[in-house]
Structure formats: structure tokens, C-alpha cells
């Protein structure tokens with residue numbers, strides 16, 4: 658069986674939270690282990706770290722402030738985030754970035770929180786897991802300044818245009834692809850782009866419980882996406898790229914281990 662790492666799971670503060678143990682097990686049964694739990698603010702990141710410590714080698718997490726929560730960024734945030742990053746289970750800073758689609762936090766504050774987190778990632782030499790929606794110009798302008806000093810930079814749930822993809826690859830980013838690509842309506846452009854992402858830059862993720870792949874048949878009873886569906890997304894992307902599914906999965910797995918500095922889960 659192929660091995661997979663789901664590099665973006667919203668395990669806490671979401672519909673997945675009541676069933677953590679069974680979600681981890683069901684994913685592992687499909688070869689999906691470990692899971693990377695993404696933090697959307699610092700208190701959620703701290704809670705994610707505590708859950709990771711209950712499931713050693715099965716869960717890792719990020720520590721960060723999502724642009725939606727940038728308004729909560731304050732003078733103490735940096736020190737708290739740095740402290741969280743000392744734990745071996747915390748494998749990246751994130752999610753951080755810019756979201757001008759929802760504008761839940763004012764844009765200048767989003768930029769400020771993003772810059773502060775990039776500076777910390779440089780200082781600690783830890784990778785960043787980033788989010789960008791409808792903010793490409795500002796996002797890349799900020800990132801360009803920090804990219805040379807960052808150890809690793811991943812844009813998760815990439816759904817942009819061809820020009821944006823090329824700009825991100827030129828900036829040496831990894832791109833995370835979700836089941837968005839399986840959507841016969843809004844995923845069409847992404848489906849055309851996915852074959853052009855260099856193999857060593859591509860990571861796969863569910864972003865569960867969001868973005869249930871729309872093409873799954875039979876349709877799952879619940880609209881809740883789960884890490885156990887990652888092999889379905891991987892096969893779908895492999896087909897788009899004209900690659901063997903197992904070989905494609907092996908490349909993604911290797912990329913994920915390398916990006917997050919993880920060892921394989923051999924259980």
C-alpha cells in the first residue's frame with residue numbers, strides 16, 4: 658500500500674474535533690499517516706500541540722495565525738509562537754498569509770501579522786505553511802523579501818492562475834493541491850495547471866473537513882472531508898499528470914517528509 662502524508666488537516670475547531678482517534682485510525686488504514694494539523698490562531702495551535710503529544714508519530718502540527726485571525730495578533734504573539742515552535746511536534750509556522758477574499762481582518766493588519774511570522778520563521782529557521790486568497794500581488798511582494806532566508810515555503814491549497822503558479826514556482830515555493838482540483842466547475846483551471854507543477858514542488862492535502870472532492874463516487878454520506886480520502890485525491894492528480902498513481906504518491910510522500918523534516922511512520 659502506498660504511503661501518504663496529509664499536510665493540511667483542520668482537526669481542531671472543526672467538525673473533525675469530536676472524532677480525532679477514529680479519524681487518525683481510518684486515515685492510517687488507507688496509508689495516510691502522519692497528519693499535519695494546521696493551527697489557525699495561537700490558542701488553537703497550543704491545543705493542536707497538546708493533541709499531537711497524545712498521538713506521537715501520528716500527528717504533527719503547525720503554529721500560526723491565519724489571516725482571518727490577524728486582528729488577534731499582538732505584542733505577545735511572537736514570543737508565544739516562538740515558544741510553541743520549540744516543541745518537536747511543531748513542524749512549521751502557519752497558517753499565515755493574506756486573505757483578501759473574506760477580509761475578516763483589516764488588510765494592513767493581515768500584512769503585519771504575515772511579516773511578523775515570516776521574520777520568526779527566518780529567525781528560527783523553520784518552514785512556513787502559507788495561505789493566500791485573492792491577494793497574490795501583496796503576498797508575493799512581501800514573500801519575495803523573505804524567501805532567500807526561509808528554509809522552506811509552502812503555499813497550501815493553491816487555486817490560482819497559471820501566471821501566479823509560475824511566479825510561485827520561480828520563488829521556489831512548494832504548492833499544496835487539494836480536492837478542489839476534483840471540482841468539475843471551479844476546479845477546471847487548476848486541473849489544467851497541475852501537470853505543470855514540478856514533481857519535487859508538489860504536495861497533496863485534504864484541507865479537511867473542507868473541500869470534499871466533488872467527483873467521489875459513490876458520494877460519501879457526509880459532506881465532511883476526511884484525511885482518509887487523500888489517496889483518492891492523489892490518484893485524481895496522478896491521472897491528470899499522466900503518472901502512475903503509486904509512483905506519484907511516493908514522490909509526494911518523499912516531498913512531504915523532506916519539507917517538514919519528518920521520519921516515516923513505520924507502525
Ligand SMILES: [Zn+2]
Pocket residue numbers: 752787788789813814
Ligand atoms: Zn488555508
